[in-house]
Amino acid sequence: MEPKSVVVTGATGFVGRELVHRLWQAGIGVVGLIRSGEQDAPFVPVLLNLLEDKGPMPERPAGDLIGLIHLAGHAPVSTKEPSALHETGTARTVELAEHWKIPKLVYVSVQGATMTAPTAFQQSKWVAEEMVAHSGMKFVILRPHLILGVGSPTPEKLARLGRLPDANVRPVHVADVVEAIIRSLWLDTVDGKRYEIAGPQLVPLSSLTEQASWSFMRRRRMVNRRELDAWGLSIPRQNQADGAWVADFGILPRPILRARNP
Numbered sequence: 001m002e003p004k005s006v007v008v009t010g011a012t013g014f015v016g017r018e019l020v021h022r023l024w025q026a027g028i029g030v031v032g033l034i035r036s037g038e039q040d041a042p043f044v045p046v047l048l049n050l051l052e053d054k055g056p057m058p059e060r061p062a063g064d065l066i067g068l069i070h071l072a073g074h075a076p077v078s079t080k081e082p083s084a085l086h087e088t089g090t091a092r093t094v095e096l097a098e099h100w101k102i103p104k105l106v107y108v109s110v111q112g113a114t115m116t117a118p119t120a121f122q123q124s125k126w127v128a129e130e131m132v133a134h135s136g137m138k139f140v141i142l143r144p145h146l147i148l149g150v151g152s153p154t155p156e157k158l159a160r161l162g163r164l165p166d167a168n169v170r171p172v173h174v175a176d177v178v179e180a181i182i183r184s185l186w187l188d189t190v191d192g193k194r195y196e197i198a199g200p201q202l203v204p205l206s207s208l209t210e211q212a213s214w215s216f217m218r219r220r221r222m223v224n225r226r227e228l229d230a231w232g233l234s235i236p237r238q239n240q241a242d243g244a245w246v247a248d249f250g251i252l253p254r255p256i257l258r259a260r261n262p
Contacts, residue, residue: 002064005029006185007102009050009093010071011043014152015108019069019178026182031061033072033096048096050089060100067104067185068097070132076110076121083124090128094135104138104191106184108177111145111196118229129194140184142177142245144197148208148256149174159209162221167205167228170198171256180249189248196242200253207257 006023010016011032020030020043030043033050046058050072070093074082090107097105113125132139148154148171158164177197184190205228246253 002062003029004066005031005044005061005063007031007033007046007065007068007097007100008043008071009033009069009089010073012041013071014149015147015174015177016071017151018149018174019071019181022175022178022182028066029063031065033093048092050092051084053088053092057096057099065100065102067106068093068100068102069181069185070105070107073108073110073125073128074121076119082121083127086124086128087131090131094131094137097137098135102137104140104185105132105135106140106142106181107132108181109141109143109194111143111198113143133192138191140190140192141194142180142184142197143194144172144177145169145199146171146208147174147177148172155209158205161227162223164206164209164223165225165228168202169205169208170200170202171208172197172199173254173256176251176253179251180245183249183251187249193248195245195248197245198242198253199256201255201257203257 006028008016008019008030011020011030020032020041023030024042032041032043032045033048034045035047035049044061046061048058070090072085072089074085094105107129109125109129110122113122113129115123115126117123117126129141132141146154146169152174176199180195180197245251
């Protein structure tokens, strides 16, 4: 029997590192797509630049490739042209999955990805979703809300923006997102569906930055709602808990904030 492996894009990112670790723990090999040969990571590297929409496909690795998990993407507000990686990169990823005859594609999108979303970031994620959905392959699309956990850069980045307005969010723990990704590979009942992955707590946005190193700066400007839109944090659906993912994946999501001792 050939060893089972999963192909992962974005394997060196915050979610990717957690995913690779969990897959190795489960005895599943990881093939990571990278852009350069300078890579020291716990996976089998394969060179492929997702920003290039042409060129030969790399040789298929040996083993039983049971799925492709597409994590690679721009961080919110990190670029003025998110379509470069979201659209071109996703088209290239779908092409690779077809070329390597991988049976299932799991795409990690973003909260609020729609054609009419307020930001180019979310709109480009929607275009990428449609590429996956119309690829003819088995697929699952996950739309996580604000992903947090040990090592998350998000609290620090939000703290740098300034004083955050009164807004509530449903952050989700990175371990729960990764668990949903892994279960997507085997659960046939979730095929062809899109899930909003939200945490169990409705918490003030400002509470997430209390431990950030920039939080001591008291005389900071107030962050406006448009800036939060760019992060996908102030859309109408953000406060709605979608229980479908909890029921379908059989996951009891963990709280982000622990109760404080009086």
